Amino acid sequence: MTNRNxxxxxxxxxVGAGLTLFRSRMLETPQxxxxxAAKQALDEAGLTLKxxxxxxxxxxxxxxxxxxxxxxxxxxxAGGIHKPTIRVFVGGATGVFVPIAAxxxxxxxxxxxxxxxxxxxxxxxxxxxxxxxxxxxxxxxVEKPLNxxxxxxxxxxxxxxxxxxxxxxxxxxxxxxxxxxxxxxxxSAQLCMPNITVDDVLKxxxxxxxxxxxxxxxxxxxxxxVVLASEEEARRITDTxxxxxxxxxxxxxxxxxxxxLAYPEYVRRAxxxxxxxxxxxxxxxxxxxxxxxxxFDYKELHHMEGLGLAKKCExxxxxxxxxxxxxxxxxxxxxxxxxxxxNPIAAAGLMKVAExxxxxxxxxxxxxxxKPVYTGLAQAWGDLMQAGTVIVMGI
Amino acid sequence: MxxxxxxxxxxxxxxxxxxxxxxxxVVGKARYSYTTGEALGRFLAGLKEGKILGTYCAGCxxxxxxxxxxxxxxxxxxxxxxxxxxxxxxxxxVMSYISATRARLERxxxxxxxxxxxxxxxxxxxxxxxIMHYICGATEDDVKSMRIFGARVKAKWKRPEQRTGSITDxxxxxxxxx
Numbered sequence: 001m002t003n004r005n006x007x008x009x010x011x012x013x014x015v016g017a018g019l020t021l022f023r024s025r026m027l028e029t030p031q032x033x034x035x036x037a038a039k040q041a042l043d044e045a046g047l048t049l050k051x052x053x054x055x056x057x058x059x060x061x062x063x064x065x066x067x068x069x070x071x072x073x074x075x076x077x078a079g080g081i082h083k084p085t086i087r088v089f090v091g092g093a094t095g096v097f098v099p100i101a102a103x104x105x106x107x108x109x110x111x112x113x114x115x116x117x118x119x120x121x122x123x124x125x126x127x128x129x130x131x132x133x134x135x136x137x138x139x140x141x142v143e144k145p146l147n148x149x150x151x152x153x154x155x156x157x158x159x160x161x162x163x164x165x166x167x168x169x170x171x172x173x174x175x176x177x178x179x180x181x182x183x184x185x186x187x188s189a190q191l192c193m194p195n196i197t198v199d200d201v202l203k204x205x206x207x208x209x210x211x212x213x214x215x216x217x218x219x220x221x222x223x224x225x226v227v228l229a230s231e232e233e234a235r236r237i238t239d240t241x242x243x244x245x246x247x248x249x250x251x252x253x254x255x256x257x258x259x260x261l262a263y264p265e266y267v268r269r270a271x272x273x274x275x276x277x278x279x280x281x282x283x284x285x286x287x288x289x290x291x292x293x294x295x296f297d298y299k300e301l302h303h304m305e306g307l308g309l310a311k312k313c314e315x316x317x318x319x320x321x322x323x324x325x326x327x328x329x330x331x332x333x334x335x336x337x338x339x340x341x342x343n344p345i346a347a348a349g350l351m352k353v354a355e356x357x358x359x360x361x362x363x364x365x366x367x368x369x370x371k372p373v374y375t376g377l378a379q380a381w382g383d384l385m386q387a388g389t390v391i392v393m394g395i
Numbered sequence: 396m397x398x399x400x401x402x403x404x405x406x407x408x409x410x411x412x413x414x415x416x417x418x419x420x421v422v423g424k425a426r427y428s429y430t431t432g433e434a435l436g437r438f439l440a441g442l443k444e445g446k447i448l449g450t451y452c453a454g455c456x457x458x459x460x461x462x463x464x465x466x467x468x469x470x471x472x473x474x475x476x477x478x479x480x481x482x483x484x485x486x487x488x489v490m491s492y493i494s495a496t497r498a499r500l501e502r503x504x505x506x507x508x509x510x511x512x513x514x515x516x517x518x519x520x521x522x523x524x525x526i527m528h529y530i531c532g533a534t535e536d537d538v539k540s541m542r543i544f545g546a547r548v549k550a551k552w553k554r555p556e557q558r559t560g561s562i563t564d565x566x567x568x569x570x571x572x573x
Binding site: 222 | 409416418429431438490492496503521538
């Protein structure tokens, strides 16, 4: 067993994954969404709930679904009744934190088979607008009195990145175009736009310059689930387990006005932790496909740099050269990402993990990247440019 | 490509008109009453007097504006208070066309992060005393062309009798035209 600087007892594999549709508004309750995804993941693994020892649930602010203690509430649909069940929450980074938490349940030897479920129903927070819920992220004393909209902070980060790296909006829009086109191959996708152009993005409604409507992922309802198992169990369950090779997560200070927004330190540190565990010292060469978090188009670029998949300020160049397309040398977000598949917050992050699972197994259908996939990576980010979560998976 | 296992995501797309919804206000008329805490309490009292106050850590040399009572890096109490100038440079700025509720604004507003000057101290890009605030005197073109980056700005204070001990005692940071 490889064991680099971190102590764990068991290797852990993903053996099944499931998703609901992602849509701006779904009829199903949060519990029902969780059930649909969880059941599909169990079916794919050929397991029933009786086979599951522990359940890990992930969901972002309670305020979206409008139900307090969402973990306890979701437990029923997520298969958590009468089992050791926990809900984890690190804002937008939650989706990738769910399999990380599930990993330590198994790696520690505590549980052999874990069901990990992520759900978000943003449409419940209907009035005046879903964005209003984000009001409670800001500092109540020095920021909230200025009446901020959450997009302000992303616009500030995007503009700082553009300024420092000399990036043009046209280059950033290419990410949105790529992902919304990629999404057409994804059966859950909310925003498949096969004919979208850079011009469409640049002409979309200006919200907070430099952020325009098509630079942003939509608000969504949806759920995702994966099943994790110890090495012994995984080999019994499937011939093609996908191993979790490395995990990492870190948090930066909430005082975002005191640090440089041009480079995501919170991702770099999380990636270093995961790479150390996975034995990766040259991610650009050793990662075959990646699903970095892309709630905004510039975020894909920013996170590629934080992950060491591109040098600082290099991600827009790789994008322009086509390197990040599905048939490129470093396919990025072949699923269509949050920009294309949709952004039910925690479920969107776990959707990325499911995509890497399918890519590594060669089961991604028309989304399957051209190059052979031995190692893939999924990453999410959350809060006021604070939380980074990274998972490395492979054969 | 062959070998794809079709996933069959389920769920029902919902159109507003088709089904009933049950609507509730968040929690009736409930409102939060936030305390300022020690550090921000003194910071707000300073604003009322037209001063921007911060704290510093002698261990690592960091200056904290907004202030904290602890250095979260050295994990010890800060070593004291200092006064930042009410001017500095814009490190990032944007132009907002929407309100907090995502309604279109009649006129866009510029907001940004201002890195504040502290006499006798220099700060790099990685950690600096800085606050978010409105930027006034900047045109849409100043923001879109990025000319606003690095621009010197100075606090435009409300008149002393209008100040309440709030971040809004500063109306905005005004671009200093040379």
